[in-house]
Amino acid sequence: MAGTEPESASFPRPRRGPEPQRLLTILLGDYWYWRPEPLPSRALVALLAEFEITTVSARAALRRLAERGLVRRTQIGRTTSYGAPTRSTEEIVTRLKELFAADDEEPWDRRWTGVAFSVPEDDRDSRRNLRDDLRLLGFGPVFDALWVHARDRRREAAAVLDRHHVSTSGVFHTEIEGMPGEDIVARAFDLAPAEHRYRRFIEIYEPIRQRMHGGEIAPREALRVRTEMSARWRQAELVDPRLPRELAPAAWPRDAARDCFVDIYDTLGPLAAGRFRQVVAETDTGLAELATFHTFLSVRDLPADGVPPRAEETAHERATRDRNARALRRPGRDDN
Incomplete structure (x- = not known):
């Protein structure tokens, strides 16, 4: 599997690569899974250098994440280190499970989760923020104040309504009579952005997948490919309502894109983790030995009760939600 580092590696980077803060959170989530030990800033800066992030930008990203x-x-002395707070780590685990979830494979019971609400017309910011959060959960508007999801998302919807202090509202889970499922999908969801991103994902990473199986990917490229691929996959998932197969369009590209993602993610795991350890070892060999990596099965098989419920949002949850909401308001930014 291991190969020699090519003279001019062809990394699958979008024109605007993942920002340093996002790269850091992915690296910590993938290779420093639930570790209590902080990593020296020198090691984290060196890891970001693998992605052509300058020292100045890397240190600025660390400061912003800490703030x-x-x-x-x-x-400790002259050494500054950074680690993920426990509750942020729990949120990272939750996000990883969502990233690898395959709930579109479950048979659809023909029931919809519906959210009906009323927000004063003059409170535009509240209406916009509420809609953003519902859309991030995969809901779509059948009517202006009636949003639906094809799976049981009552608990998540109630949490959103509570967070926005919406008292005039209702959440239900039932079949919708008088409107076929395909009509609801056509009315509530714009599937074009997700389809475009999945097809673009396949276009970029299928050739990398072939090179990988030919043994042409060396450790340094493996770390970059695997990390940047995870960032791009998150952007595709962000605009996908994750419809059941019964409601998805014909030739929907998600399965092909997901197969490619899982294959590369799992296969490059050992090589990428090896490069992560090499970089950290330049600063601290003992810490380097603690690095590990995820696979699709290891994430999927994490116990459902491994992440305890939280009454309040963590800083990581809040920052992730705000960032994703901003991305939804700027369609096309990550589509290249």
Whole structure:
């Protein structure tokens, strides 16, 4: 599997690569899974250098993540280190499980989760923020104040309504009579952005997949490919309502894109983790030995009760939700 580093590696990078803060959270989630030990800033800066992130930009990203509460900063002597707070780590685990979820494979029971609400017309910010959060959950509007999801999302919907202090509202889970499922999909969901991103994902990564199985990917490229691929997959998932197969369009490209993603993610795991350890070892060999990596099965098989419920949002949850909401308002930014 291991290969020699090519003279001019062809990395599948979008024109606007993942921002340093996003790269750091992916790296910590993938290779520093639930570790209590913080990593020296020097090691984290070196890891970002693998993605052509300058030292100045890397240190600025670390400061911003610390200011937002997404990483914790520790100082021992002259060494500054950063690690993920426990509750942020729990949220990262939840996001990983969502990233690998395959709930579109479950048979559809023909029931919809519906959210009906009323927000004063003059409170435009509240209406916009509520709609953003519902859309991030995969809901779509059948009517202006009636949003639906093809799976049971009552708990998540109630949490959103509670977070936005919407008292005039209702959540239900039932079949909808008088409107066929395909008509509801056509009315509530714009599937074009997700289809475009999935097809673009296949276009970029299927050739990488072939090179990988030919043994042409070396550790340094493996770390970059696997990490940047995860960021791109998150962007595709962001605009996908994850409809059941019974409601998905013909020739829907998600399965092919997901097969490619899982194959590359799992196969490159050992090589990418090896490169992660090499980079960290330049600063601390003991810490380097603690690095590990996920596979599709290892994430899927995490116990459902491994992440305890939280009454309040963590800083990581809040920052992720706000970032994703901004991305939804700027369609096309990550489509290249």
